[in-house]
Amino acid sequence: MSASEDTAIHLVLITGMSGSGKSVALTALEDVGFYCVDNLPPELLEAFIELEQSHQAARVAIAMDVRSAASLPGLPKRLVQLQRRTTRPVHLTTVFLDATTETLVRRFSETRRLHPLSLKQSHDQHRALTDAIEHEREILAELRDQALVLDTSLIRPTRLRSQIKDLLGATQAPLTLVFESFAFKRGIPMDADFVFDVRMLPNPHYEPELKPLSGLDAPVAAYLAGQPEVNQMEAQITGFLNHWLPQMLRDHRSYVTVAIGCTGGQHRSVYLVEQLARSFGAQWSTRVRHREDDSWPSTGHAASH
Numbered sequence: 001m002s003a004s005e006d007t008a009i010h011l012v013l014i015t016g017m018s019g020s021g022k023s024v025a026l027t028a029l030e031d032v033g034f035y036c037v038d039n040l041p042p043e044l045l046e047a048f049i050e051l052e053q054s055h056q057a058a059r060v061a062i063a064m065d066v067r068s069a070a071s072l073p074g075l076p077k078r079l080v081q082l083q084r085r086t087t088r089p090v091h092l093t094t095v096f097l098d099a100t101t102e103t104l105v106r107r108f109s110e111t112r113r114l115h116p117l118s119l120k121q122s123h124d125q126h127r128a129l130t131d132a133i134e135h136e137r138e139i140l141a142e143l144r145d146q147a148l149v150l151d152t153s154l155i156r157p158t159r160l161r162s163q164i165k166d167l168l169g170a171t172q173a174p175l176t177l178v179f180e181s182f183a184f185k186r187g188i189p190m191d192a193d194f195v196f197d198v199r200m201l202p203n204p205h206y207e208p209e210l211k212p213l214s215g216l217d218a219p220v221a222a223y224l225a226g227q228p229e230v231n232q233m234e235a236q237i238t239g240f241l242n243h244w245l246p247q248m249l250r251d252h253r254s255y256v257t258v259a260i261g262c263t264g265g266q267h268r269s270v271y272l273v274e275q276l277a278r279s280f281g282a283q284w285s286t287r288v289r290h291r292e293d294d295s296w297p298s299t300g301h302a303a304s305h
Contacts, residue, residue, distance in 0.1 A: 016097030096147035151190035183265030192259035215270025265292030
């Protein structure tokens with residue numbers, strides 16, 4: 001057996017809603033050394049992988065979306081077949097980029113681009129676009145269920161690039177925990193597997209010296225660590241995850257996103273995300289996101305992602 005026949009390849013499949021940032025994600029992967037192909041027809045997937053392995057390629061990223069709508073129903077089966085190969089194994093990571101319908105409508109309106117499923121002749125273009133987006137969700141539902149989902153509704157392209165690079169650096173771990181802080185006033189992250197509401201906890205926002213800081217700052221951390229309710233909430237979330245994560249691993253989950261929300265996404269949720277990531281980091285691969293950090297007052301600290 002030749003060396004090329006034994007070569008494993010890391011395949012990242014980028015898919016998701018039109019207008020959700022797939023081109024940004026593909027560019028990010030290209031920046032870190034992936035060979036990237038946009039809009040590869042699903043029928044060519046296996047032949048393409050064979051070709052790249054014969055070239056000794058180690059990391060490949062492919063974007064597939066509703067532009068190949070007629071072929072998408074068979075894609076999940078093709079992906080399973082690829083992963084079952086005993087020679088020339090394929091390590092697959094599927095990333096699904098999503099966004100709210102309102103966000104997608106705004107992005108298409110701003111760019112004046114036509115959605116791939118839009119009716120070209122319609123008296124109500126807004127309704128036609130909304131219908132196309134909802135139809136796209138139906139077509140992609142099975143792929144979404146099998147993927148790591150990233151909600152791009154409220155993040156800038158630069159942040160999406162850094163998140164893609166960071167998350168895919170952890171793909172060799174059996175299960176990666178993503179802890180994300182957010183503000184309820186801006187909506188619940190669409191990519192969350194679990195959501196914990198911590199708005200009932202003591203709020204540093206009402207302490208004048210703590211209000212401009214965030215949960216990354218030592219004075220805020222010290223204040224919250226001294227609150228029994230905060231410690232109780234942390235212990236209960238920890239107990240819940242410790243109980244269910246092993247079972248999710250047995251169910252072949254690769255990523256679990258745990259979202260912690262407070263009112264402004266600046267103090268309580270940020271502190272608890274940092275604490276939980278530090279605690280679970282000893283046993284699991286962990287990643288941290290602070291969705292609202294662009295809106296925090298500038299205090300000189302650097303957020304971790």
